[in-house]
Amino acid sequence: MNLLESIPRKDGFRMPAEFEPHSKCWMIWPERPDNWRNGAKPAQEAYSKVAEAISQFEKVTVCVSHEQYYNARKKLPPRVRVVEMSSNDAWMRDVGPTFVVNDEGIVRAVRWKFNAWGGLYFPWDKDELVALKVADMEEMDCYQAPMVLEGGSIDVDGEGTLITTEECLLNSNRNPQLSKEQIEQFLKDYLGVEKIIWLKRGVYNDETSGHVDNLCRFVRPGEAVLTWTEDRNDPQYEISRENYEILSKETDARRRRLKIHLIHQPSPIYVTEEEDSGVDFSERTHRRPAGYRLPASYVNFYFARGALIVPVFNDPKDKEALRKFREILPDRKIVPVYAREILLGGGAIHCITLQQPLGVRRC
Amino acid sequence: MNLLESIPRKDGFRMPAEFEPHSKCWMIWPERPDNWRNGAKPAQEAYSKVAEAISQFEKVTVCVSHEQYYNARKKLPPRVRVVEMSSNDAWMRDVGPTFVVNDEGIVRAVRWKFNAWGGLYFPWDKDELVALKVADMEEMDCYQAPMVLEGGSIDVDGEGTLITTEECLLNSNRNPQLSKEQIEQFLKDYLGVEKIIWLKRGVYNDETSGHVDNLCRFVRPGEAVLTWTEDRNDPQYEISRENYEILSKETDARRRRLKIHLIHQPSPIYVTEEEDSGVDFSERTHRRPAGYRLPASYVNFYFARGALIVPVFNDPKDKEALRKFREILPDRKIVPVYAREILLGGGAIHCITLQQPLGVRRC
Numbered sequence: 001m002n003l004l005e006s007i008p009r010k011d012g013f014r015m016p017a018e019f020e021p022h023s024k025c026w027m028i029w030p031e032r033p034d035n036w037r038n039g040a041k042p043a044q045e046a047y048s049k050v051a052e053a054i055s056q057f058e059k060v061t062v063c064v065s066h067e068q069y070y071n072a073r074k075k076l077p078p079r080v081r082v083v084e085m086s087s088n089d090a091w092m093r094d095v096g097p098t099f100v101v102n103d104e105g106i107v108r109a110v111r112w113k114f115n116a117w118g119g120l121y122f123p124w125d126k127d128e129l130v131a132l133k134v135a136d137m138e139e140m141d142c143y144q145a146p147m148v149l150e151g152g153s154i155d156v157d158g159e160g161t162l163i164t165t166e167e168c169l170l171n172s173n174r175n176p177q178l179s180k181e182q183i184e185q186f187l188k189d190y191l192g193v194e195k196i197i198w199l200k201r202g203v204y205n206d207e208t209s210g211h212v213d214n215l216c217r218f219v220r221p222g223e224a225v226l227t228w229t230e231d232r233n234d235p236q237y238e239i240s241r242e243n244y245e246i247l248s249k250e251t252d253a254r255r256r257r258l259k260i261h262l263i264h265q266p267s268p269i270y271v272t273e274e275e276d277s278g279v280d281f282s283e284r285t286h287r288r289p290a291g292y293r294l295p296a297s298y299v300n301f302y303f304a305r306g307a308l309i310v311p312v313f314n315d316p317k318d319k320e321a322l323r324k325f326r327e328i329l330p331d332r333k334i335v336p337v338y339a340r341e342i343l344l345g346g347g348a349i350h351c352i353t354l355q356q357p358l359g360v361r362r363c
Numbered sequence: 364m365n366l367l368e369s370i371p372r373k374d375g376f377r378m379p380a381e382f383e384p385h386s387k388c389w390m391i392w393p394e395r396p397d398n399w400r401n402g403a404k405p406a407q408e409a410y411s412k413v414a415e416a417i418s419q420f421e422k423v424t425v426c427v428s429h430e431q432y433y434n435a436r437k438k439l440p441p442r443v444r445v446v447e448m449s450s451n452d453a454w455m456r457d458v459g460p461t462f463v464v465n466d467e468g469i470v471r472a473v474r475w476k477f478n479a480w481g482g483l484y485f486p487w488d489k490d491e492l493v494a495l496k497v498a499d500m501e502e503m504d505c506y507q508a509p510m511v512l513e514g515g516s517i518d519v520d521g522e523g524t525l526i527t528t529e530e531c532l533l534n535s536n537r538n539p540q541l542s543k544e545q546i547e548q549f550l551k552d553y554l555g556v557e558k559i560i561w562l563k564r565g566v567y568n569d570e571t572s573g574h575v576d577n578l579c580r581f582v583r584p585g586e587a588v589l590t591w592t593e594d595r596n597d598p599q600y601e602i603s604r605e606n607y608e609i610l611s612k613e614t615d616a617r618r619r620r621l622k623i624h625l626i627h628q629p630s631p632i633y634v635t636e637e638e639d640s641g642v643d644f645s646e647r648t649h650r651r652p653a654g655y656r657l658p659a660s661y662v663n664f665y666f667a668r669g670a671l672i673v674p675v676f677n678d679p680k681d682k683e684a685l686r687k688f689r690e691i692l693p694d695r696k697i698v699p700v701y702a703r704e705i706l707l708g709g710g711a712i713h714c715i716t717l718q719q720p721l722g723v724r725r726c
Binding site for chain 2: 001002003066069070073078081082083084085086126129132133136137139
């Protein structure tokens with residue numbers, strides 16, 4: 001693995017959309033008992049179900065500590081690859097590399113600076129090496145981007161457009177020394193995009209400072225989904241409307257107006273007393289006490305090859321969301337996976353997965 | 364990775380000879396200061412030189428702890444892959460899997476039981492998972508062999524013959540519950556060999572209980588090299604002669620008489636006061652105090668693609684050994700690497716490397 005000092009855009013590399021072909025999916029095995037209740041056993045079961053679902057469509061590699069290696073190996077299906085890799089928690093989307101590709105089919109990695117979502121836990125010494133280790137394992141060269149960023153805070157259409165939120169990327173807990181223009185330039189340089197669409201706030205109570213991957217995602221060039229509610233008393237109401245206003249007026253890098261699909265959120269989900277009581281106390285992690293509202297959203301899905309893996313919450317709204325995804329993506333198999341246990345730890349299916357694109361040679 | 368309960372021989376698998384084509388070479392990064400002097404820095408430099416030499420001929424993957432990952436990545440050449448993998452020391456030959464192949468080009472792994480060479484250190488909890496993790500990373504199915512064995516204690520010609528020592532395989536510190544016949548049967552079952560040649564004792568003072576890879580190795584079917592001395596006062600004299608007697612009378616699996624090349628050992632090498640003083644004290648490791656005679660041998664070489672990587676010791680005998688190897692293997696590039704720092708930790712180049720064979724389809 002070469003550590004590259006050049007810039008992906010200048011080298012002809014760009015970040016492909018998640019709906020482009022993958023070579024594999026990366027995940028990290030959850031284990032810390034101060035973030036995951038009951039010794040992380042319910043979370044491990046939930047992650048296993050996600051890995052099992054995705055591995056029906058593409059290869060999956062799960063990274064795990066030495067201590068949990070044998071347990072993870074036994075609990076995951078044989079077709080899932082399990083490799084040792086230390087981390088501080090289990091959010092591959094945010095700690096892994098961003099993969100970029102060129103027209104010759106070469107895939108490279110971009111490693112961002114990482115500060116645990118502006119300091120949600122401490123330390124993050126293991127997480128900040130994950131991107132490098134993934135690139136090394138795959139024998140890929142790796143760029144080092146000079147700003148803090150998590151993969152979940154951006155989404156691209158693969159045709160030059162990036163969508164993100166001001167709440168996250170302009171937050172003083174990320175890159176306070178950089179101006180909006182400097183951040184735009186780094187996104188353009190390291191992801192090969194031309195146009196950045198700035199939404200305002202992310203999903204209500206999303207502790208990531210409003211990652212866009214829980215709020216709004218591209219489903220194909222020119223089309224996106226936005227999490228939504230019709231309940232005027234829900235704090236999400238105003239957030240979604242404000243973002244909808246922006247999206248309905250914006251154009252993408254190819255000057256298309258965007259088609260926006262609204263996906264109604266599940267009913268509000270709150271941490272129960274029982275759930276709270278299973279989490280170890282710690283001074284160094286973000287606590288979600290009983291009664292805490294969790295940022296549930298169907299938009300936190302993962303595109304696998306030929307499929308869409310969608311978080312569901314055993315909620316009456318699940319059905320409507322799945323029906324909508326079937327309409328929007330008629331050529332994909334829509335696969336629901338129950339995600340409450342992942343949500344209890346701070347995210348959902350997109351947050352715990354990371355696609356590695358297939359390098360495709362373009363004539 | 365499937366954990367297989369069947370037997371390689373019955374599935375049509377066999378262990379290829381090391382001189383057959385490789386897909387890559389595996390190593391482990393040394394770091395424990397109670398085995399390697401001066402915080403393992405001289406050993407890391409020596410291992411890096413071995414990795415660098417081999418990586419000119421074939422791919423090399425070096426496994427390393429999280430703590431040493433960044434250091435190893437910076438110190439090893441970019442063309443070497445570095446992956447996180449916990450271990451108790453740095454002897455991939457002995458803790459890694461034995462790879463077996465079939466005629467369809469499929470490669471599988473065999474995992475042996477491991478007890479740290481009969482208990483040279485404690486614990487060995489990390490080492491005993493290395494074989495599984497290597498197989499998992501390579502997406503190979505893995506057999507579990509029901510006996511203690513290290514890769515360095517056997518050598519095969521790829522045509523049905525295995526060579527080993529009684530000192531090691533029949534030692535009460537390995538498999539005291541198994542008879543010689545049972546051990547032979549497991550070797551036949553798990554390595555696909557038909558004939559076992561039993562040598563007596565390994566190299567003098569070899570703490571592995573006399574691993575054959577420091578004593579005698581196949582260089583092609585029907586031909587082997589044996590470490591040797593003409594000094595009648597050296598304890599190695601009797602050992603080498605006794606083994607030569609056996610070899611000169613034996614036939615291999617194809618009923619060939621063996622051609623034996625004698626490689627004169629280097630002058631005796633002793634641990635110096637300075638070397639000894641750089642090693643951390645520990646109750647749980649094997650100590651090699653000042654004045655301790657080290658089991659130096661040129662036979663502890665590694666076959667890389669088109670090359671032979673040979674340990675040398677800055678000894679007058681180096682030249683003679685290299686000349687002999689050039690004669691015996693005229694089509695290979697003979698590459699010497701200074702190995703005293705590896706020897707100080709208990710082995711040499713073959714001990715710290717492990718070839719992964721290329722699966723080759725045979726019509």
